[in-house]
Amino acid sequence: MVSRNRSQVKDHLGSKVLNHPELRNTKATEYMSHEEKYRYNLSRATAMLKLIDEEGMDVNEISKVMSHTVSGFTTPDGNPLAVHQVMFVPTLMNQADDDQVSRWLGDVFNGTIVGTYAQTELSHGTFVRGLRTTATYDPASRTFDLHTPDVSAAKWWPGGLGTTANHAVVMAQLYTDGQPRGIHPFMVAIRDRETHRPLPGITVGEIGPKLGQNTLNNGYLLFDHVKVPRENMLMRNARVNEDGSYTKPSHQKASYGTMVFTRVAIALDTVDALQIAATIAARYSIVRRQGEPRDDGQEPQIIDYQTQQLKVLPHIAACYVLRASTARLWEHHTHVTSEVRGGDTALLPELHATACCLKALVTQDCSEAIEALRLSCGGHGYMTASRLPALYAYATAGATYEGENTVLLLQTARYLVKQAGGSHAPPAAGSAVTYLSRPADDTPFAVGSPAAYVAAVGRVARGRVTEVAAALQADRQTMPEADAWNQSLVQLVAAALAHGRYFVVREFAEVVSQQSSSRAIQQMLQLLFSVYLAHAVSRAEGDFITYGGLTPSDIRLNRRHLLRLLAELRPHMIPLTDAFDLPDRLINSTLGAWDGDVYRRMFEQASHSPLNTDEVPASFHQAMLRSKL
Numbered sequence: 001m002v003s004r005n006r007s008q009v010k011d012h013l014g015s016k017v018l019n020h021p022e023l024r025n026t027k028a029t030e031y032m033s034h035e036e037k038y039r040y041n042l043s044r045a046t047a048m049l050k051l052i053d054e055e056g057m058d059v060n061e062i063s064k065v066m067s068h069t070v071s072g073f074t075t076p077d078g079n080p081l082a083v084h085q086v087m088f089v090p091t092l093m094n095q096a097d098d099d100q101v102s103r104w105l106g107d108v109f110n111g112t113i114v115g116t117y118a119q120t121e122l123s124h125g126t127f128v129r130g131l132r133t134t135a136t137y138d139p140a141s142r143t144f145d146l147h148t149p150d151v152s153a154a155k156w157w158p159g160g161l162g163t164t165a166n167h168a169v170v171m172a173q174l175y176t177d178g179q180p181r182g183i184h185p186f187m188v189a190i191r192d193r194e195t196h197r198p199l200p201g202i203t204v205g206e207i208g209p210k211l212g213q214n215t216l217n218n219g220y221l222l223f224d225h226v227k228v229p230r231e232n233m234l235m236r237n238a239r240v241n242e243d244g245s246y247t248k249p250s251h252q253k254a255s256y257g258t259m260v261f262t263r264v265a266i267a268l269d270t271v272d273a274l275q276i277a278a279t280i281a282a283r284y285s286i287v288r289r290q291g292e293p294r295d296d297g298q299e300p301q302i303i304d305y306q307t308q309q310l311k312v313l314p315h316i317a318a319c320y321v322l323r324a325s326t327a328r329l330w331e332h333h334t335h336v337t338s339e340v341r342g343g344d345t346a347l348l349p350e351l352h353a354t355a356c357c358l359k360a361l362v363t364q365d366c367s368e369a370i371e372a373l374r375l376s377c378g379g380h381g382y383m384t385a386s387r388l389p390a391l392y393a394y395a396t397a398g399a400t401y402e403g404e405n406t407v408l409l410l411q412t413a414r415y416l417v418k419q420a421g422g423s424h425a426p427p428a429a430g431s432a433v434t435y436l437s438r439p440a441d442d443t444p445f446a447v448g449s450p451a452a453y454v455a456a457v458g459r460v461a462r463g464r465v466t467e468v469a470a471a472l473q474a475d476r477q478t479m480p481e482a483d484a485w486n487q488s489l490v491q492l493v494a495a496a497l498a499h500g501r502y503f504v505v506r507e508f509a510e511v512v513s514q515q516s517s518s519r520a521i522q523q524m525l526q527l528l529f530s531v532y533l534a535h536a537v538s539r540a541e542g543d544f545i546t547y548g549g550l551t552p553s554d555i556r557l558n559r560r561h562l563l564r565l566l567a568e569l570r571p572h573m574i575p576l577t578d579a580f581d582l583p584d585r586l587i588n589s590t591l592g593a594w595d596g597d598v599y600r601r602m603f604e605q606a607s608h609s610p611l612n613t614d615e616v617p618a619s620f621h622q623a624m625l626r627s628k629l
């Protein structure tokens with residue numbers, strides 16, 4: 001099928017999703033039980049899956065319909081099939097060999113096999129090498145014995161595992177020829193395809209309520225010496241032959257490939273959640289009036305308070321900047337993956353480093369921004385019906401899953417200090433780290449010049465990385481490696497974030513310079529970029545003085561410059577959020593509808609409270625009168 005661009009996909013969705021017979025009628029789920037919510041979200045997730053299949057969408061189209069913009073409408077409490085689609089299917093496609101793909105994918109696409117990605121255990125999530133589920137190969141029976149040694153090694157968290165999946169890709173420690181071979185993926189049937197009962201030796205269930213995303217259907221899973229045929233180890237990378245001999249993968253971390261893909265997907269997708277939150281806060285900030293009446297007799301719109309502009313507008317700029325840079329990361333991932341499939345893994349280390357740091361930077365920025373936007377809506381932002389709490393719960397989950405952010409930033413830092421110290425293979429042409437081996441960009445700082453800001457962001461990244469690399473190098477002379485590393489952890493994380501920021505602003509600078517459709521659009525992108533840059537400096541003034549070459553006077557000028565830019569951006573706030581092209585039904589917020597009819601909507605949603613059904617609820621007689629209050 002021909003690939004459509006983002007806007008066309010939305011038009012397409014307008015007819016296909018919003019008007020789909022099984023999807024168009026939504027219900028408020030706040031008052032449903034856990035089980036009812038699950039059933040509602042699952043049936044909608046299934047309808048969505050069928051639609052994807054009927055439409056024959058390619059991976060880019062799937063990424064759009066799976067995006068939070070759309071999945072927040074189809075599965076408002078979390079998609080129990082998300083991990084099936086985002087991790088299980090891609091793992092099979094990329095880590096199963098051709099025979100395995102042809103053996104399983106038919107059943108995956110006809111819905112007979114529903115899977116999950118079971119890696120995290122109760123006692124190990126971050127440290128994947130420490131996982132304790134074992135897969136021991138027996139050449140006599142040509143089977144693996146999958147076993148959970150004790151409860152702390154139970155799989156815990158996989159999405160869809162709770163009550164939805166009948167298969168799992170299980171990441172386990174492989175033993176063959178009596179040797180430990182590290183973590184490998186195994187395709188394991190966990191429930192009967194017909195009856196959905198757990199298969200012999202399997203203990204499986206759901207883990208319980210969470211901060212949000214409660215129908216992701218996260219589960220637990222234990223194995224009691226479950227036999228799995230040899231052909232069920234995913235063998236595109238490493239292989240176990242019938243006699244138990246072992247063939248190594250082309251890259252030692254090839255089996256971590258799904259995590260890299262999902263990090264890129266999460267980075268891209270969390271910006272969708274920010275766009276929704278920014279649209280809600282922008283619209284509400286126009287509608288909401290509060291304070292001493294002005295000359296026109298009206299109370300001011302809250303957006304005209306300078307403090308409100310600072311709470312809302314930089315995050316609209318961030319939507320544009322982060323959307324563009326994560327979209328480019330997605331394209332880069334597609335390119336590197338095809339190289340890796342062709343046997344060339346040269347670009348993998350840097351892709352891993354970039355995916356780690358962008359997933360961390362974007363989820364951290366977006367969850368902080370969504371919380372700021374929620375606060376900008378005052379008390380009404382605390383209501384579930386504003387949608388802002390759920391958006392926050394979604395974004396902050398991204399800071400933990402698919403690699404806890406600190407840990408991922410440390411992976412990036414490891415790559416950066418090696419590059420700075422020259423102990424890694426030199427970067428390829430076009431690499432994002434060549435700046436570390438070049439003299440610092442000495443473009444003088446000038447308020448109002450985006451290029452000067454970008455250069456300063458680069459100097460901060462370079463300064464942070466080279467400083468911590470030197471400190472680490474010095475400590476290594478006097479203490480064991482692990483202690484030296486621990487001694488620098490905080491600075492390493494800061495260095496990785498600074499690198500991430502530089503990556504983001506360079507990518508956006510390129511997008512702005514390549515944009516040629518109209519002068520007005522070019523100017524608006526420049527304004528958004530200027531806001532993003534001035535805000536970035538204001539958030540890290542110390543860094544810009546210490547490493548970026550800014551003086552205290554530059555910092556003062558930047559503060560004033562930012563506020564001036566915000567006033568300049570303010571009249572464009574609504575068109576800029578309207579341009580996200582989000583229909584009311586996708587936004588689904590009492591505060592964020594296009595017509596601004598906030599107060600009527602708030603009353604309308606209150607009417608759904610079961611406590612308002614009777615004038616005097618039964619609880620009054622049952623609880624208050626009995627206890628003689």
Ligand SMILES: CCCCCCCCCCCCCCCCCCCCCCCC(=O)SCCNC(=O)CCNC(=O)[C@H](O)C(C)(C)COP(=O)(O)OP(=O)(O)OC[C@H]1O[C@@H](n2cnc3c(N)ncnc32)[C@H](O)[C@@H]1OP(=O)(O)O
Pocket residue numbers: 058059062063064066067068082083085086089090117119120125126127128129159253256257259260262265266269348349352401402403404407408411414415418
């Ligand atoms: C047609 C169908 C297609 C369908 C497509 C669908 C598209 C959908 C689009 C999406 C849109 C919407 C998406 C939204 C998503 C929302 C729903 C998702 C639901 C939740 C999902 C969450 C799932 C999970 O959380 S799964 C569990 C994830 N767990 C982790 O991430 C664990 C984190 N830990 C690690 O990864 C490792 O332990 C690590 C990397 C921290 C350390 O590993 P290790 O100890 O083995 O290595 P080191 O010793 O530290 O390093 C050695 C060496 O290896 C290098 N390296 C490490 N990792 C990698 C890698 N991945 N690749 C390359 N290289 C790697 C490392 O840099 C070191 O290199 P040196 O050179 O030696 O320095």
Ligand SMILES: Cc1cc2nc3c(=O)[nH]c(=O)nc-3n(C[C@H](O)[C@H](O)[C@H](O)COP(=O)(O)OP(=O)(O)OC[C@H]3O[C@@H](n4cnc5c(N)ncnc54)[C@H](O)[C@@H]3O)c2cc1C
Pocket residue numbers: 083117118119120123124125126127156157158159213216218397400401402403404406407410489
């Ligand atoms: C909503 C949700 C969905 C999930 N879905 C799945 C799924 O489908 N499949 C799956 O397998 N897993 C899933 N997970 C699990 C998830 O991947 C892990 O929770 C995540 O990788 C973090 O690991 P952890 O819980 O072990 O955190 P921990 O590593 O225990 O983190 C706790 C703290 O320790 C710190 N820390 C740990 N190690 C280090 C270190 N080396 N250096 C410095 N600090 C460190 C962290 O920074 C953090 O502050 C999901 C989790 C959530 C919340």
